[in-house]
Amino acid sequence: MKPKTVFSKIVPYLLLIIITLPIIVGYSWIIISTFSTKTHGLMPVDRAGNFGGLTLSNWNFIFEPEIWLVTFNTTILAIGLTLGVVVVSMMAGYALSRIKFPGRKAFLSMTLILHAFPTVTLLIAIYFVLKWISGIPILGRGLPIIGGFGYNTLGGVILVSMALQLPLGIWLMKGFFDNVSWDMERASLIDGCSRFRTWREIMIPQIKPGIAALSIFSFIQGWGSFIIPYSFMVNANKATVATYLNNLLSETAPTNYSMVAAVGLFQLLPVLVFYIFTQKYLLSIFAGGVKGSS
Amino acid sequence: MTITINNLVKKFGSVTAVDKVNLDIKDGEFVAFLGPSGCGKTTTLLMIAGIYKPSDGDIIFDDRKVNDLPPKDREIGMVFQSYALYPHMSVYQNLSYPLRLKKRPKEEMKREAQRIADLMGIGHLLNRKPGQLSGGQQQRVALGRALIKKPKLLLFDEPLSNLDARLRISMRSEIKRLQRELGITSIYVTHDQIEALTMADRIAVIKNGVLQAFTDPESLHDRPKTLFIAEFIGNPPMNLFVAEIKSENGKLYAIIGDVKIEIPDVRRPKKVVNGNVRMGIRPQDILIDEKEGFDTEILFVEPMGRDDLIVCKVGDMQIHFLVDPTTNLKAGNKIKLKFNMQKCQYFDMETDLSLLWN
C-alpha cells in the first residue's frame, strides 16, 4: 500500500510541475533580467558575457515623472472601470434575474452577441461617438481627473472599456443572483424592506464572491488594457502603463529588453496585491442560513 | 384581523394555479391550507402576503382591500419551509431586522429580540450565525423573526417539513400554543394532513387550485362532501368500493359482491341513481364480529406499530382495516367482519358528491 500512496502523491505534483515549468521559467527570467545588464538563458551576464552584471539601472524609469503619470492614469482607469462595471452589473443583473419586464429575453441575448464582437471592429465607430461626446460642454472634456468622457480623455476610455466589459459582468451577476433563494428575498420584503433595500442589504451580501470575481476581472482588464487607450488617447507616452510599455518597445532602438521586463514587472505588482486582498472572497464557501430549497 | 378572499385567481401564463377561491377567516382563527403538491397553496399564501399580485379577485384585511398594498405595509409575518434566514447576519440581527426597518430605537430592538429569543428558547444563541444552528433552531429564529413586529396575520409555508419526525411533533404543539396565547390570525400551509387536523380550527382543502372544502377538522373527517376529501383525509385511507343499493320491505340494503348489509335509517343515501353508489368506510370502522359478520379471508397483515393493518378479500375487492396486534392474525385466516354502518359514506358514481352531506 505505502509505496503506491507515495507514488500517487508524487505523480500529480510532477505533472503539474512539468506543465507549469514554461510559465515559471518565464517569470523567473523576467525577475532575473530586470536586475541584469544582459542574460544568457536564466543566467545574468555582463557585457563581456561573464557571469555577473547585476544592476539596478533597469529600474531607473521609476524616477521619471512620466511613469507615475501613466501609473496614476492606469489606476484611475482600472478603478473607474471596476466601480462602473460592478455597480451597473449588480443592478442590471438583479433586474434581469428577478424582475419580469418586456424585452428581458431579447436584452439578454443582445448583450451576449455584443460580447462576441471583436473590439477592433468597433474602433472607428467608437471614435466618432467619442468625438461627438467631446462636443458636449463640461461632460465632454471639462471634468477633473478623468478629463471628461470625450475623445482623448481618460473618462472616454473608461466609458468604452465599461461598455465592452458590461455584458460579461451582467451575465455573471445575473447567474449569481439566480442562485439566491427567492424565499430570502420574500422574507425581507415581508419584514419591511423596499425592493431597493432588499437588493442592497439582503441580496448583495449573498453574492460577495461573485462581486469579488467580477472586480478582479474588471480591474485586471482595466489595468492591462491596451487597444482602447492606445486608440483613443493621443499621446501614448502619457496614457497608460501598457501604452507606455508599447512605446518603449517601438521607440527605443535597440530595444532594452531588461528595461521592458522591469516595466512589465512593475505593471504586474498591483494586480498581485489586488488579488491577494480579494482572494478570500473568491475562495470563500458560504455557510448559508437556507436549508432545503436553494 | 379578519381575512376575506373573494374569487381569487392567479394565472402563470396559461397555467391557472389558483382558481376562484373564496375564504373568510375569522379574527384569531388558525386556518390550514391542505392539498397535494402543486395544488396552489403557496401561490395563495404569497398573494395574501402581497408577493404575488392576484390575476383577479380581492383580498380584504378587516375592511380594507389590500390587493395593491406592498408586503411591508400588510402587518404580516411569514415563516418559510427553507427558513429563509439572512446568512450574513447574526441571530440577533435576524430577529431585530424587522424592527430596524421600522427605525425603532436600539434599546427596544435589544429588549424585544431578547424577549422573543427567550420565548423561543434560543436566548443563548443570539451571537451565532444561522449557518451554525441546527434546523430546529433555525426554524425557531425564523418564527421569532415573524413574531417580533407583532403582526396581525401569521403565514406559515410548510414550516416543519424539513425537521425530523420527533421535532416536528414538538414544534407543532409549540406553534399551536404560541398562536393561541398571542391570538394572532394564522394561515398554515401543509401537505401533512395530521398537521392540519391537529393544529387548525378550520381546514381549506385545495385541489388543482380549486377550493374543495373549508370546514373544521371533525366534519372534514366524518362528513366529507366529496369523494376527493374522503380519499384524501384519513390515514390509512378510507376503503372505497362500488355497492348496489336495494330497497326491500321498506328497508335499505347495500350489496357488495355477495355480501348484503342493512343500511340504518339515519344514514340513508339521498337520490341514488341507477342503484349503484360508491361506498366508503374507514379502516377503524370495520370490526371483527364472529357472530354477525360476513366471511372473509385475510390476504396479508402489515404491522404499523400501534395497530396491525389487515387486508381482506371481499368479493373482488380488498378491504383494509385495523386490529390490535395482540390478536395475532395471520394471512390465510378466515374471519368474520362487520361494518359499522353508522359511519359509512356514499358518493354519487358520476359527480363524486356525497349522498349524505350535500
Ligand SMILES: Nc1ncnc2c1ncn2[C@@H]1O[C@H](COP(=O)(O)OP(=O)(O)OP(=O)(O)O)[C@@H](O)[C@H]1O
Ligand atoms: N412563478 C411561477 N411561474 C409559473 N408557474 C408557477 C409559478 N409558481 C407556481 N407555479 C405553478 O402553480 C402551481 C401551484 O404552485 P404552488 O407553488 O402554489 O403549489 P403548492 O401547493 O405550494 O405545492 P407544494 O406543496 O409542492 O409546495 C404549480 O402547478 C406550479 O407549477
Ligand SMILES: [Mg+2]
Ligand atoms: Mg408550496
